[in-house]
Amino acid sequence: MDWDVAIIGGGPAGLSAALLLGRALRTVILIDNDRPRNAVVKASHGYMTRDGTAPGELRRLAREELRAYASVHLVSGTAADVSQADGEFLITLSDGSSYISRKLIIATGYADHLPDLPGLREAYGISVFPCPFCDGYEHRNTPMAVFGRGEQVYPFTKKLYNWSKDLALFTNGPSGLGARERSELSDRGIPLFEEPIQELASRNGMLHAVILRGGAAIPRTTGFIPDTGGAEASDLPERLLVKRDQTGKFDTGPHGKTSVDGMYIIGDAKNAFTGLIGAAGEGYEAGTILLRELAEEDWSRCR
Numbered sequence: 001m002d003w004d005v006a007i008i009g010g011g012p013a014g015l016s017a018a019l020l021l022g023r024a025l026r027t028v029i030l031i032d033n034d035r036p037r038n039a040v041v042k043a044s045h046g047y048m049t050r051d052g053t054a055p056g057e058l059r060r061l062a063r064e065e066l067r068a069y070a071s072v073h074l075v076s077g078t079a080a081d082v083s084q085a086d087g088e089f090l091i092t093l094s095d096g097s098s099y100i101s102r103k104l105i106i107a108t109g110y111a112d113h114l115p116d117l118p119g120l121r122e123a124y125g126i127s128v129f130p131c132p133f134c135d136g137y138e139h140r141n142t143p144m145a146v147f148g149r150g151e152q153v154y155p156f157t158k159k160l161y162n163w164s165k166d167l168a169l170f171t172n173g174p175s176g177l178g179a180r181e182r183s184e185l186s187d188r189g190i191p192l193f194e195e196p197i198q199e200l201a202s203r204n205g206m207l208h209a210v211i212l213r214g215g216a217a218i219p220r221t222t223g224f225i226p227d228t229g230g231a232e233a234s235d236l237p238e239r240l241l242v243k244r245d246q247t248g249k250f251d252t253g254p255h256g257k258t259s260v261d262g263m264y265i266i267g268d269a270k271n272a273f274t275g276l277i278g279a280a281g282e283g284y285e286a287g288t289i290l291l292r293e294l295a296e297e298d299w300s301r302c303r
């Protein structure tokens with residue numbers, strides 16, 4: 001059987017596209033290997049009506065909803081390859097099975113490769129997080145650490161000041177900050193530690209101090225890390241020769257449309273960090289545009 005749309009990736013982006021297209025009576029195959037990026041956290045926040053829901057539960061509910069649409073088929077597996085011939089996409093899974101579709105949505109997300117900071121992995125997702133909008137509220141007004149350096153860290157520190165005035169910036173080496181930034185930090189009582197970090201000390205994932213190489217222990221109970229490192233979780237767009245833009249992201253136009261006819265990239269696979277409701281929104285948008293493409297093609301064929 002040929003499918004109208006193949007969606008690779010069953011996070012909020014892919015699930016939302018599947019819902020929209022199922023409701024448009026389209027045949028959809030959604031392939032997912034269930035490795036969500038946010039699986040490390042117990043609760044996800046900011047998704048209207050589901051604030052505080054566990055990441056796995058949010059997906060379970062979405063998959064449950066899709067059961068109502070007989071034209072949507074969910075497959076558990078890893079898409080290992082994609083190619084395009086005669087205007088159709090061929091998706092091959094790592095178990096050797098394959099699917100043919102008229103349109104393709106890549107919603108495979110982003111894979112974090114955390115910096116090599118001793119103790120970070122133990123605390124990541126429990127008391128150290130990447131996104132203040134996601135977890136800042138729960139840790140508001142606590143002694144917070146910001147970990148990182150480079151262009152991102154200073155504006156990120158300013159943003160975090162919204163959630164706690166008790167901030168400390170740890171750059172784990174020379175910060176590269178100029179006199180103005182240093183003075184602004186100092187004016188707000190935000191210490192800057194440029195000494196290498198020896199360890200993030202935590203118990204059961206709960207940060208309690210940042211230990212510097214010289215032995216000083218700086219008490220902190222929450223941490224934020226603006227740059228988690230990493231890359232898109234899959235290189236499938238590259239196999240279809242989708243280029244990258246100047247920022248290194250896959251080159252996409254409005255709604256995630258790529259230079260490959262009929263192929264869209266949405267969610268974290270496109271933006272690195274979209275947020276759950278943003279990813280779901282992109283799935284909805286790409287779904288509506290794809291439906292328009294399919295409907296136009298079918299309309300023309302009927303002549």
Ligand SMILES: Cc1cc2nc3c(=O)[nH]c(=O)nc-3n(C[C@H](O)[C@H](O)[C@H](O)COP(=O)(O)OP(=O)(O)OC[C@H]3O[C@@H](n4cnc5c(N)ncnc54)[C@H](O)[C@@H]3O)c2cc1C
Nearest residue numbers: 009011012013033035038044045079109134267268275276
């Ligand atoms: C620690 C952490 C906490 C977060 N907390 C929040 C929060 O509270 N609120 C919020 O709004 N956002 C939060 N986010 C961000 C949010 O998780 C992402 O922005 C969102 O999940 C992106 O959705 P997506 O559908 O694009 O990708 P994902 O949710 O990552 O889904 C991608 C899916 O594609 C699958 N996949 C990848 N490659 C393949 C392949 N080759 N074949 C088949 N399947 C594949 C993966 O297994 C995964 O299931 C958090 C992120 C992190 C890292």
